[in-house]
Amino acid sequence: MTQHLWERLLEAKSRLEPVQSKYRVLFEDPNAPDEPAKVLVPDPNWMACALEGGILPPIDTYQRDRLVPDGQPKEHPYAEPIGAMTEEEAIEYLIMKDIDPVVWRDYKGNRTILKIVPVELIPSDRSFRNAWKINQEADERIAA
Amino acid sequence: MSTLNVSNITDGTDTVGTSYVLNGSAKAWVNFNGTGTIATRDSFNVSSLTDNATGNYTVNLTSSMSAASYSIATGGDNYHTASYHVNAGSFTVFKYSAAHTNDDASYVFASIDGDLA
Numbered sequence: 514m515t516q517h518l519w520e521r522l523l524e525a526k527s528r529l530e531p532v533q534s535k536y537r538v539l540f541e542d543p544n545a546p547d548e549p550a551k552v553l554v555p556d557p558n559w560m561a562c563a564l565e566g567g568i569l570p571p572i573d574t575y576q577r578d579r580l581v582p583d584g585q586p587k588e589h590p591y592a593e594p595i596g597a598m599t600e601e602e603a604i605e606y607l608i609m610k611d612i613d614p615v616v617w618r619d620y621k622g623n624r625t626i627l628k629i630v631p632v633e634l635i636p637s638d639r640s641f642r643n644a645w646k647i648n649q650e651a652d653e654r655i656a657a
Numbered sequence: 658m659s660t661l662n663v664s665n666i667t668d669g670t671d672t673v674g675t676s677y678v679l680n681g682s683a684k685a686w687v688n689f690n691g692t693g694t695i696a697t698r699d700s701f702n703v704s705s706l707t708d709n710a711t712g713n714y715t716v717n718l719t720s721s722m723s724a725a726s727y728s729i730a731t732g733g734d735n736y737h738t739a740s741y742h743v744n745a746g747s748f749t750v751f752k753y754s755a756a757h758t759n760d761d762a763s764y765v766f767a768s769i770d771g772d773l774a
Contacts, residue, residue, distance in 0.1 A: 517773070554697065583726075643711050
């Protein structure tokens with residue numbers, strides 16, 4: 514029987530060095546247009562697991578589990594782990610796991626509401642954090 | 658990796674059931690810098706953080722909880738911290754200044770206890 518995902522994570526933390534991703538994911542919620550842009554930050558221990566392989570479950574198990582009511586058995590903890598991903602594949606996996614499908618799957622509007630950017634393009638000055646929006650020009654930057 | 662299947666753990670004097678050890682362990686925790694370009698210092702069972710706005714961060718779990726009824730302890734270096742918008746796979750941490758407005762914090766901590774999915 515496949516070991517529980519939590520136990521695999523525990524074992525992985527004891528042997529894998531964390532990996533700081535060079536990417537961030539900017540996104541906006543189309544259902545809340547007045548809210549500022551959000552920034553998804555991959556966890557370094559999670560990224561180490563993704564690059565290692567043999568630890569994380571297939572992404573479709575998380576997607577099916579979104580529909581499972583609280584308290585009911587979920588599929589992802591005991592799913593057979595997948596192999597190693599590249600960092601780019603890991604970011605795509607994370608988008609599908611941790612960002613609502615209304616952003617990356619269902620949105621049909623003309624605004625760009627999701628961008629993968631190098632970390633150095635995220636402003637470190639948060640003075641106008643609540644006014645951040647994804648710049649709609651070709652340049653991959655946030656506009657405040 | 659080898660697996661020990663035991664129902665109790667003992668040091669020769671005291672004995673405890675392994676279910677107490679597992680159920681009593683934190684199921685996820687994170688320590689991160691919520692200022693500048695936010696960054697995780699260390700964590701367990703966290704897949705990502707979402708920087709939602711000033712003093713407003715979502716912690717996404719790798720191995721979900723069984724339901725949204727788990728316990729969250731949060732802290733940091735601001736005036737006070739709160740957590741809500743909880744579901745089985747994530748929770749949101751809010752940091753506040755002394756004026757009770759959302760405020761970024763250099764140190765943000767969160768730990769959760771409860772039942773895994």
